[in-house]
Amino acid sequence: MGAQLRVYKRRIKSVTATKKITKAMEMIAASRVVKAQRKVRASTPYATELTRAVTAVGTGSNTKHPLTTEAETATRAAVLLLTSDRGLAGAFNSNAIKAAEQLTARLVAEGKEVDTYIVGRRGLAHYNFRERKVSESWAGFTDEPSYADAKNVAVPLIEAIEKETAEGGVDEIHIVYTEFVSMMTQTAVDSRLLPLSLEEVAEESSSKDEILPLYDFEPSAEDVLDALLPRYVESRIYNALLQSAASKHAATRRAMKSATDNAGDLITSLSRLANAARQAEITQEISEIVGGTAALADATAGSDR
Amino acid sequence: MAAELHVELVAADRSVWSGEATLVVARTTSGDIGVMPGHQPLLGVLESGPVTIRTSDGGTVVAAVHGGFISFADNKLSLLAEIAELSDEIDVQRAERAFERAKSDADASAERRADVRLRAVSAH
Numbered sequence: 001m002g003a004q005l006r007v008y009k010r011r012i013k014s015v016t017a018t019k020k021i022t023k024a025m026e027m028i029a030a031s032r033v034v035k036a037q038r039k040v041r042a043s044t045p046y047a048t049e050l051t052r053a054v055t056a057v058g059t060g061s062n063t064k065h066p067l068t069t070e071a072e073t074a075t076r077a078a079v080l081l082l083t084s085d086r087g088l089a090g091a092f093n094s095n096a097i098k099a100a101e102q103l104t105a106r107l108v109a110e111g112k113e114v115d116t117y118i119v120g121r122r123g124l125a126h127y128n129f130r131e132r133k134v135s136e137s138w139a140g141f142t143d144e145p146s147y148a149d150a151k152n153v154a155v156p157l158i159e160a161i162e163k164e165t166a167e168g169g170v171d172e173i174h175i176v177y178t179e180f181v182s183m184m185t186q187t188a189v190d191s192r193l194l195p196l197s198l199e200e201v202a203e204e205s206s207s208k209d210e211i212l213p214l215y216d217f218e219p220s221a222e223d224v225l226d227a228l229l230p231r232y233v234e235s236r237i238y239n240a241l242l243q244s245a246a247s248k249h250a251a252t253r254r255a256m257k258s259a260t261d262n263a264g265d266l267i268t269s270l271s272r273l274a275n276a277a278r279q280a281e282i283t284q285e286i287s288e289i290v291g292g293t294a295a296l297a298d299a300t301a302g303s304d305r
Numbered sequence: 306m307a308a309e310l311h312v313e314l315v316a317a318d319r320s321v322w323s324g325e326a327t328l329v330v331a332r333t334t335s336g337d338i339g340v341m342p343g344h345q346p347l348l349g350v351l352e353s354g355p356v357t358i359r360t361s362d363g364g365t366v367v368a369a370v371h372g373g374f375i376s377f378a379d380n381k382l383s384l385l386a387e388i389a390e391l392s393d394e395i396d397v398q399r400a401e402r403a404f405e406r407a408k409s410d411a412d413a414s415a416e417r418r419a420d421v422r423l424r425a426v427s428a429h
Contacts, residue, residue, distance in 0.1 A: 045315045049383045053376050056348060147317040147387060213378045218349030219335045227350045228374065231387070238317065 002281045008274035012267055019263035025088070026256035029249045032143070033183065036246035039144075040180070043242060047235050054196070054232050056215050057225050065225050068196045074171035077107050078115045078135070078160055080153070080193075082177040082240055083123030084142045084248040092178060092186070092251035093122040096244075099188035100176040107174070115160070115170060119153060119241070135160075145245055150238035157237075158230050161194055171195075173233075177240040178247035184254070186247035193236055196229070308342035309361045311381045314368060316389040322366060328359040329382055331375050338375070346378040353417055355392075355425040356384060367392040369425035371418055392425045400426070 058068065081100040083093045100123075104114050118124050118137040127134050136156050141149045163169025173193040178186050217224050312329060314322040330339045332354035340347065351373045358366040373386030404419035406412075 039318065042319045043317065045313065045320045046317050046385060049313070049315060049376070049385050050374075052383075053348060053374055053385070056376070056378075151387075213346035215346045215348040215376075215378070218333050218338065218347060218375075223334070224348055224350055224374075231374075231385075234387075235317065 002277065005274060005277045005281060008270055008277060012270045012274065015263050015266050015270065019260055019267065022256045022259040022263060026253055026260055029253035029256060032249040033246055033253060036144075036242060036249055037180070040239070040242045040246060043147075043235075043239060047239055050228070050232055050235050054228055056213075057217070057221060057228060058196075065222070065229065068225075068229070070195050071165070071171040074110075074112055076113045076115065076165050076170045077172040077174060078117060078157060078170040079104055079107070079190075080117045080157065080173065080175045080237070081119070081123050082142075082175070082244040083118065083120035083126075084244070085121040085139055086143075087122060088255060089248050089251040090255035092248055093120070093126075095188040096176060096178050097123055097126050099190055103174060103176060103190045112172075117153075117157065119244075142241070142245060142248065145238070145241035147234075147238055150234050150241055153241075154230065154234040154237050157193075158233060175237065175240055177244045178251075180243045180246040180250065183250055186250055193233055196232070309380075310340070310342045310344075310377075312358055313381070313383045314356070314358070314370075314389055315383065315385055317387045321368065321389045322358070322391060325361040326358045326366075326382075327361055328357075329384075330357040331370070331384065332356075333375065340375070340377055340382055342380055344377055348376045349374065351375055351384070351386065353421050355421060356389075367425050369395060369422045371421065390422065390425075395422050395426050397423070397426055 079100055081096060083096050087093065100116075104116070107114050115135040116127065116132070117135050118127060119139070120142045121139045124134060124137045124139065138149070138153055157173055160168075160170045161173055165171055172195065174190055175193050176188065176190045179189045180186055309325040309327060310329070312322070312324060312326045313320065328339060328341050330337060332338075332352045333349040334352055335349075338347075338349065351370060353371045354369075356368045356370045358368070360366060368389050368391050370384065370386040371388040373384065373389070376383050376385070400419050400422040404416060404423060407416035407419055
């Protein structure tokens with residue numbers, strides 16, 4: 001076998017091995033998307049009921065709460081960025097990071113100081129590499145987040161907003177995550193978690209025509225709101241974590257599918273080249289033999305003379 | 306037909322139980338409260354404790370609920386809890402072990418959680 005043919009054969013073998021791996025990763029990601037979507041659906045009843053309750057207290061009483069009232073001049077804001085622990089998901093992480101950076105730039109332009117909180121090793125690595133300050137970070141659960149994880153993330157954020165701004169607290173909390181629109185579309189979005197604008201929440205709880213009844217609060221409206229709002233934040237973070245996980249798996253699936261397709265194309269073109277090289281080798285051998293016989297025939301013909 | 310109310314018991318990550326009931330008893334921060342059909346709209350904070358649901362077919366469902374909310378309006382009652390387990394989902398041996406462990410570690414909240422589980426099972 002000629003040297004060139006051997007090189008082609010070796011490359012085909014290595015690309016085939018890569019293709020097998022990407023194919024397997026694609027299938028794993030596909031099954032995980034379904035699982036993650038199921039978890040998003042399972043968490044929906046709790047989120048809807050909680051939103052209803054928050055709307056009920058917010059509109060049904062004149063309670064003022066630090067978590068629903070906007071500071072007149074907000075000077076510090078917290079940004080929570082949700083990324084994944086592992087890459088191989090196309091532009092998933094860079095899109096989320098880019099969205100967070102745009103949001104940060106906007107907040108800074110509004111004259112606010114920004115604290116960054118990060119979930120996921122990828123986002124953390126991005127910030128550490130650029131030596132930017134990260135207030136707190138979490139990792140290790142982005143593939144399958146549980147409610148306890150969401151609680152862990154929510155605790156320092158709620159603490160920060162309850163603290164006075166002068167003592168290192170924040171006035172606003174923003175969250176940046178990747179919304180799962182469909183298997184093919186995932187978009188990085190940012191939204192403000194706190195202070196809560198009750199009008200927005202009311203809009204979210206779909207049935208707009210519904211008139212909320214006058215609730216009897218047990219023990220009191222303030223206490224109920226006090227207990228409700230942290231839960232509401234946790235539930236929003238939980239939902240964002242789940243959507244981000246589903247998006248990550250969908251992005252991985254798509255990236256791995258195109259990797260598999262590309263590997264297939266590469267194998268086709270490499271085998272064509274290998275075939276051409278083999279043919280060229282054969283042609284050369286034939287012409288060498290023909291040339292050799294012709295030379296021999298010439299030589300013998302010459303000796304006859 | 307006796308009056309009924311619709312009950313949804315949902316935990317943070319799943320819907321635990323839903324159906325029709327004639328009476329629901331739950332523990333709020335200011336004491337036990339019983340809700341029957343036609344109760345006035347209510348929104349309360351729940352303590353960790355067992356919730357008893359008397360279903361319309363005469364059965365009883367008991368669940369251990371750890372914190373959360375009760376809300377009632379339009380004959381629909383929702384119980385929201387971060388963690389909620391039906392009494393027949395509770396692993397008694399495990400809860401007992403957790404109870405003993407929490408006692409020896411003097412972990413008050415874990416002890417209460419295990420205690421609520423055990424009470425929910427025995428109330429069934």
